[in-house]
Amino acid sequence: MKVYFRLQYLRFERWLQESGVHPFLGMILMAIAFIGGSEYAYYKTSYAPWILCLIAISYLFKIGAQERTEQLKAIFSRDLFIKIRLLENVLIIIPFLLLFALKGSWIPALSLIPIAPLLIFWNQGFRFNRTIPTPFKKFPFEFIIGFRKSFPIILLAWFLVYKSIDVDNFNLGLAALGLVFLNNMSFFLKPESPYFVWIFSTTPSQFLKRKAWVAMICNSILTVPILVALCIGYPENWWIPLLIQFVGYVFLVSVILAKYSAYPGEISIPQGILYALSLWFPPMLLLVIPLFYKQSIKNLKPILK
């Protein structure tokens, strides 16, 4: 077990190194991001402990992915497997539990404690075996995959818009629009195999333009109904959702550029920090977009020449 966790630590260090950050600095940055992000969430909303609780549970699900679980089961005895998975889950929830204890959020903390061991036995082998239809049939592939992975979030956002108009809470509607944009941006975080770039017979700049154009069309299919509902529901504030829509398009294009600026690797930590800062302070995009564009062209040239 000691060897296993030493190897996981080594993998983590290597991941940080490959992301362009010294491991020690990376760990400090991650701790700062966790504490800073949590403080900000607590400052912004009373739902912060539950949001953080959901983040912790999503990590528990991620680490218990079927393929990984099967590999561990194949390598280790049942007892050792349970010990390893239990320790992994405990290590994940410890920072959250400490935070909840400091903040006095006892109910989320007490909810998280039994979930961590129980999720070891959760069978993630179950898959909804039906092909989920999407409205993006003619568009390649980010939105098809993303929609299938996250359609409950989109349904939730549409429901929130309905509730926003029903209970006359404009901010709730705007938050739903923002949620769909954030969800759609997440479709572009993972790099695809170079084969799926190679098959395009275009120049890098045409490729990026096409990606951006298709993303905006597909995004519009999901966000325009929300936009229209908010403009009709709150005619006096019609310009606010329109502004969010416009800013959302800019962020969407910039996340595509961020992805290909690191291609074929994943977005590195420095790039991620740069992008997160632009989300927080959008005028930075004026600097970041040309930078990412230039780097993307450089990375795509060898594959699309």
Add this chain to the structure above:
Amino acid sequence: MIQLENITKSYGTKKVLKGINLDLEKGKVYGIVGENGAGKTTLFKCIAGLEPFEGDLNSDFQPLKNHLGLLETNPAFLSRITGWEYFEIVMLRQRSKQEDFEAQNIFELPLDLYAESYSTGMKKKLAFMAILLQKNEVFILDEPFNGVDIQSNILITELILKLKSLGKTVIIFFPYFFYFK
């Protein structure tokens, strides 16, 4: 005709390909055999333009990649994409009207299902069908018989011979000697 002149490729200080010269003609099937780690896949990637290299690669087809069908040893598949959608993605290069893929489903694959749920052999057949649909002039097949059942092996062999008779160039990479009539 494709000409490879003095193709050299290094990873750091390790030279993987040393001055490869090849003339690949139309209507012929070429087999490239080498042990694991000999550089077959590197050569495959250099011809396809997926890896930079030193030397010259000349072709009648310009650009070569627009006429090239690639079958990788383990073809890349995206999650939650059906067989149909995989074809649509691969056919993006053609920019022509979509064809009736069902009529050309020679391996009788369940194209409505997610491709990631296919077996190893079915994935390979799907990828092979896709490059046939692209109507390429040159085919590079990296271990095309690996993981595929005997009936499909026979069908793939027949298809390769058909491609040859249609004047296509086929380059096959093997990790071992393979009898090919």
